Amino acid sequence: MTIIFIRTLIVFLALLISMRLMGKRQLGELELSELVVAILISDLAANPLQDIGIPLLNGLIPIIVLLCCELIISAIITKSVAGRVLLCGRPSMLVENGVINQREMHKNRFSLDELTEELRNLSITDISTVQYAVLETDGSLNVVLIPSERPVTAGQMNIQVEDTGYWTIVINDGTLIEKNLKRVGRDERWLQKELSARRVAGVKEVYLLMVDGAGNIFYCAKEARE
């Protein structure tokens, strides 16, 4: 039993490191090669956990090999257009100027039910308002509406909108992030002043404090624990 416990920890760490090295894309929308690796890696990792008669290396070596292959394939996809087309395919235009491209629908085995479902997810029920609907290589559908249906922007209305910049977390669950405090151009004296204004003794009593580029503050105190 102890062996299984230790093996599980080792395999878990190996998977964590592998997924981390593969990058954020593994966690989000998956390309084909990434999906294959994600499926394989979990299955391979489980074998030595279930049977302690199988050497642990029989689980670790495949993980390392898959990790290396995924890094190499990702590099090919990034650097080579031909490689990207070969490994990931091309995006497909399913709807163009309100007209459904039936050939592309059939080629991608994408049914009308799926198309209307994806459009409904984007609060679109009238296909004639869709200028482009593109089925991406990772299986997601991206939609661009016809200009008259697109949300109005402040620029189009000639309205000047203040740019408040990027909101940065300065205190996260009682921990001061000094790097971020410097990033927003503030110091500890300013922080103490702000905390005192809110009748807070110290950083530990703050759940969340965020500051934007214009100096606006979002503050949330920690709740008292029962």
Add this chain to the structure above:
Amino acid sequence: MKREFVAVIILIMLFAGTLCGTAYLTEKTDSLVELVNYSERAASEGDLQKALSIAGDAAKQWSDMNRYTHIFVRHSEVDATADAFFDLLSDLHNNDDASGAYGKLRIHLNSISGMERMTFRNIF
């Protein structure tokens, strides 16, 4: 590019490592099979003491490889080979006909290295 270059190097090193592991295992099991054959020859000539001594040496060499075999070889195969050694030693000790035990031990030893060889049959 650095990450991908490292990935290629790791793949090459892993592949080379596995080839070296297979070569080492083959060399060890071949030398054990040779000892087993030598023991069988002695047994067939009627010198059971010599046969038992040689078989005992082979069993000790196998036992000395225990750490390596348990890390790199399936435990069921390692245990089956150990059982085959014990059966052989038992038969020789009891002056029983050990021809079956010799054959069984040879098969187990050859299958351990045979399973690791890069052959069409093993891959598919």
